[in-house]
Amino acid sequence: FELHIEQGGVLDRRGIPIGVVEGIVGIRRWRVTVEGHQNHAGTTPMPDRTDAMVLAARVVVAIDDVLRARPGTHVGTVGQIEAFPGAANVIAGRVVHTLEIRDLRMETIDALFADVRARAEAIADGAGGRVSFEPYYVSYAAPTEERLRRHVEASAEALGLETLRLPSGAGHDAQSMARLGPIGMIFVPSVDGISHSPDELTRDPHIVQGANVLLGTVLAADAD
Known part of the structure; x- marks a missing residue:
């Protein structure tokens, strides 16, 4: 699993705290x-x-x-x-x-x-x-595993957090790990969609929410 900022503005614009990544493009x-x-x-x-x-x-x-x-x-x-x-x-x-x-x-x-x-x-x-x-x-594209996407959604739901499925338009470490086994990714909002800039910002509450969703997801996947 990888937790990352979105590096885009979809979650921030829609006011959704957790992105369930469908895959890396x-x-x-x-x-x-x-x-x-x-x-x-x-x-x-x-x-x-x-x-x-x-x-x-x-x-x-x-x-x-x-x-x-x-x-x-x-x-x-x-x-x-x-x-x-x-x-x-x-x-x-x-x-x-x-x-x-x-x-x-x-x-x-x-x-x-x-x-x-x-x-x-x-x-x-x-x-x-x-x-x-x-x-x-x-x-080459690296899709996430559907089973792991559902674990992310269930973990977020247990915390009362709304989710949105979306692709990752940027490359990530998980893309390399996909050669070895199933991958899952969680996004948290980037304010105004700004990334690779001194103005890049993800608010502390979203970071905490993302970490808690990651914890719940890992525990659920481990229990499978």
Whole structure:
């Protein structure tokens, strides 16, 4: 079992003290290369341009559209982007950016990526450019065990605490332990969903409640 702050704002917004973690999400990352035609920024008329930065911007918007259009708890992020040659007076001939997709089901990640790739290729082809995707990182999802989720819920109920099932969007130690045996996780609220920041805060009463739920859960699992 692992007790952790949520590192997101779901529990805090809903006023629920205990999160029952359904699993730790899988992650796939790609390096996306968008190619256009590099040229002089001052002497190339707008109709004659195949600007890789403009194409990349359209691809990034398409990624966001695809991820928002499908219901679920998945998330997708473009966190890094770089234009080449990277000069103020040169139309970018190439742009490289990252793409990360996370979900509890690897099949969902793959389906979302297929939609993203199709949209991106249509954008590039329609403007005379090219786009390619290079996978460079994968972390497989680690579901928690249903039996242990129920123990968490029963322990919280015995203490009069409301619970909510939700995925963990961040990686945790339990993800590695899942290779050795069943895992369970408990979340307590992060104020305003802030994490990895000096403003990160979980209130003392929630910490105490989480510890008590963990104690009850471990005792119940041990008695199985």
